[in-house]
Amino acid sequence: MTIHKPASEEEAASLVADLAASGTSVRIKGGGTRSSIGRAIETGDVLSSEAVSGISLYEPGEMVISAKAGMPLADIEKALSDSAQMLTFEPMDHRALLGTEGEPTIGAVVAGNVSGPRRIFAGAARDSLIGVRFVNGKGEIVKNGGRVMKNVTGLDLVKLQAGAWGTLGFLTEVTFKLLPTPQESATLVFSGLDNEKGVQALCAAAGTPFEATGLAHLPALITGSDAQTVMRVEGFAEQVDYRLNQLSDALSEYGSPERLRGEDHKALWRNIRDATFIAEPRDRAVWRLSVRPTSAPNVVEVIKQAVDCRYFFDWCGGLIWISVPEDDDAGEETVRNAANAADGYATLVRGSEPLRRRVSVFEPEPAPLDRLSAGIKQGFDPKNVFNPGLMAAAE
């Protein structure tokens, strides 16, 4: 197996042209911290973005950054924090959940459309991604979008690349709009609510003008004591106090919340972001469900009846993380049916390679969409060079 590490976009382009000509497929690799996500695939070589790195543009006054795809996320966050700015979507770090090592890269964040708790307030990675450059499967360098946040010039291939898990091209550069880092941040913690009441409280909070930037519910089996329904507010110092007070008043029917600040508060949201609550036991499979928030408690009830599971809710209830034993289909049928019954869907985020051969990692698409997806793949990567079969079975 060869690991290709092109040092520039041009080098990557000519390399991919050669791969396409010789009929060689590659697995695209950033920092390797998410390489166990996706259908199990066999490829000859690895195409690494490691050597395509660096910040190409950072304008704090425009709230815009462009970085080469192989740039470690940590380096980007460091550069941004020096100007009190941040990526808007709080990308999850998968290392704790997947038990992987290495440095997450910005390119992989885009490829996986990786977001965190702030997604409910500020959008997903794809929402603040405003430009991409990539090498397509023919070895051509393609740009789309740009460095301005309002741009409707031509078809939006930026969005297509976000969440395509590297199947539509080798990303070389990505551009994001940013937000200022809030000066202060704190959490309201309501205790002892069941799932139904907890999600109700989260939805009520989301319906206020107080801009909660994180809304999660941790059942008792996760906290080890009382269930916790947690709400994060941010802003300048007086604003945070004001919002905490207003939210507490508005939600008084759910009890009197405690307040969490400082390191405990930060650690809590890091754990929610990274789903560390369900990282153990390690031998369990992990599903991630996206559903309409109010349907979430019932979705979990249905799954609980059939499968032994550990779970918690993020995104106002709309994101359910569930770990289940890895037997048979790891609860696939139960989990998918429950999600589908609520018009949502499920993705297998953690599973052994044999499991990822047995079950559909990504939600199977209805026939017309499946046909379109195959056409899109063909339009970007006609020779199936990139991650063939990672999202859907290769033809």
Added chain:
Amino acid sequence: MSEIEIPKPDPAIMARRSEIVSGLAKLVPDECLISSERELVPYETDAFTAYRRVPLAVVLPRTTEETAAVMKFCADAGVPVVPRGAGTSLAGGAIPQEDAVVIGVTKMNRILDVDYKNRTARVQSGVTNLSISDNVGADGFFYAPDPSSQLACTIAGNIGMNSGGAHCLKYGVTTNNLLGVTVVLLDGSIVQIGGDHLDAPGYDFLGLFCGSEGQLGIVTEATVRILAKAEGARPVLFGFNNSEVAGACVADIIAAGIVPVAIEYMDKEAIHICEAFAKAGYPLDVEALLIVEVEGSDDEMDAMLSQIIEIAKKHDVATIRESQSAMEAAAIWKGRKSAFGATGRIADYICMDGTVPLSQLDYVLKKTYEIIDGYGLRVANVFHAGDGNMHPLILHNVNDPKESEKAQLAGDDILRLCVDVGGCLTGEHGVGIEKRDLMLHQFNETDLRQQMAVREVFDPDWILNPAKVFPLEVRETSSQSSQEAA
């Protein structure tokens, strides 16, 4: 004149006109089909009125299923389809061609469901943008994208052009506020993309449909996010004696970590035009004016505004007008909101829509005046400064062909300039036919071919809104090369 080419009607289709019309008549009731010359005229153009073509027929389906039947019929008959919302496109996105059937969504104009707990609204795509906010406003919610045409424009059109508005600095554009769509594809199949949950699975077709200008399918239903209204909103108005410091002031506000909901810019010409019309009390002795709006509780707004005013003072602001009441706030916005109407009263204009990096704002303004002077024309600049989305209004007399041509050439020069400084041709109006032939200035052929390859997955024969967005000459070479490849 540098006329924009619209394909000549296909004589074979024109010869089958009555057959096509009677075929359509079997699919929808009489009141949904327009085929008489006189009644077709209102559909000959959109808000880009320089170009007009009377279509072969117009169908206004009442349901997704009717839309599907009509699409399938047109596809099978090889008849071009031009999707249409309210026809407010400034870029000619809804201008038909003589051999095309227009499918309009305006009869599908119901709000189907509002779910406050999950903060979503499911609507038929022919509802107007504003009607969503109107519908949920009394309950303290709103739909965030607010294009100037929001009273008339439809959600279908908003999705087609990925519309923005004055407040997208904080709330984003259509693509950031859309959760799901029901789409009719060319073969008549009905597809559900996304729903009322976040981040639909698979490739981001929802994102792809936003801004696709009716080339991929027809959206008949949409689920949008609705948001809780802020406790209050308050603008402040700044006048500057030098147009360049206004731009620097915008960048400093943003760099200071404040994200206002809107930062609007007007130059001297725009100030005078708007003041004469709206009597908003704008200062007439300044070169540029900024309206900065913040949201929140009274204390929150006080805190943000005092910080913003401090920054403005560092830039030698000449006039500061704070609003202490809803009436004063309305007066500050009154002039800005009437800008297009007020300008239309004194002259014809074309409205450009390029976006530039904020750091280039001053330079682009300066060059814009030089370009306009060079053509002996006048321009009024009024735009969304916070996101660099410029709207120079180039004034001219539409009945003077020479002057109109100059205006168009000046507009093209300005858009090329926007691209050259790192921006783009269009921030929120779309490419349509207006900017189609400038696409090769922003993209190279490889970039465009990649987009066209995606387009062709949905519409291999270029039936849907066929002469928009992509330069016709690239299409010709593209079909040659794909034939060679085959």
